[in-house]
């Protein structure tokens with residue numbers, strides 16, 4: 001059963017208050033992303049305050065590019081990591097001088113040229129061909145480009161879901177090609193290499209495992225720098241700090257991680273290096289929730305289904321990860337119809353959306369105390385890779401409202 005007595009966070013209280021006031025004023029079923037800007041500010045400030053000396057935190061925009069969120073985050077982080085020219089432009093829309101990193105596989109000549117003209121801080125180069133093209137394009141523009149070599153490591157990596165490296169993937173330069181890249185760089189008058197980029201894991205939940213990964217990266221970068229005579233000023237260790245959707249009360253131990261990272265850098269790092277993080281999920285997941293009102297509750301073949309206003313076309317994350325997304329039910333008191341209200345008490349319930357596919361499920365067979373038509377299912381930690389990765393136009397349902405909540409006055 002869901003715990004009933006846990007104290008509500010300030011952020012959840014704000015969201016519940018918004019839902020109650022919405023439902024009191026508007027009789028259209030609620031369907032909205034709720035972004036708590038005060039919670040976002042609190043979290044990002046804490047993340048930044050823990051960073052050891054010599055470290056920087058960039059925000060990986062693809063996790064959530066909502067303009068209000070971007071403006072808020074942009075005020076606290078060292079810069080923005082982007083993976084398309086569209087994102088580069090949005091980043092520069094936050095503030096003209098905000099430092100921007102530009103990575104991702106398959107950059108076109110046009111994208112590279114614009115990024116060089118816009119003076120992004122680093123291009124993350126993903127292949128030898130791309131390195132040759134950056135030199136060619138920078139030369140034709142009469143400019144210089146600063147690059148990091150994105151490397152796909154050989155050998156096993158500490159456990160995490162969704163690995164981008166340490167195995168065959170479309171990302172980065174095979175570790176065995178660094179020598180060839182160094183050779184090309186020596187003949188490139190318009191490309192300045194600043195170091196390496198290593199984004200290998202996603203949703204890492206274990207701070208100790210992540211520290212081991214950092215130690216592995218540090219050793220590798222020293223080895224390459226020495227072997228290929230490459231100067232290193234920046235080591236970009238990627239993002240991938242996770243969010244524990246299974247147990248929101250046991251988050252990644254960022255403070256402890258930073259403390260130990262500081263020691264690790266003192267012992268094994270190099271004072272000439274800047275260590276750069278580019279986190280998406282960890283920065284924004286917690287400030288967002290997807291709120292969807294229950295339109296119907298019914299029993300089919302002995303199982304209970306609650307159909308909500310919305311679904312995976314707004315919030316594809318649970319379907320994409322095949323997990324039950326954590327939620328709470330915000331009960332509604334009023335009932336507008338002259339006939340009885342349907343619901344289920346102390347049952348396992350499947351939360352489904354409005355789409356005509358059995359895959360439109362946000363959580364499956366989760367025990368609840370009570371769920372009734374008119375209640376709102378509040379999916380927590382939906383601020384990253386929620387709206388952004390969803391197929392919004394499938395079935396042409398209306399989009400959710402995007403609501404930004406601020407600190408309340410009380």
Ligand SMILES: *Cc1c(COP(=O)(O)O)cnc(C)c1O
Nearest residue numbers: 060199239240241278279280281
């Ligand atoms: C997606 C991505 C990130 C951010 O990943 P999170 O898991 O959201 O922290 C950082 N760097 C690169 C290269 C990425 O592709």
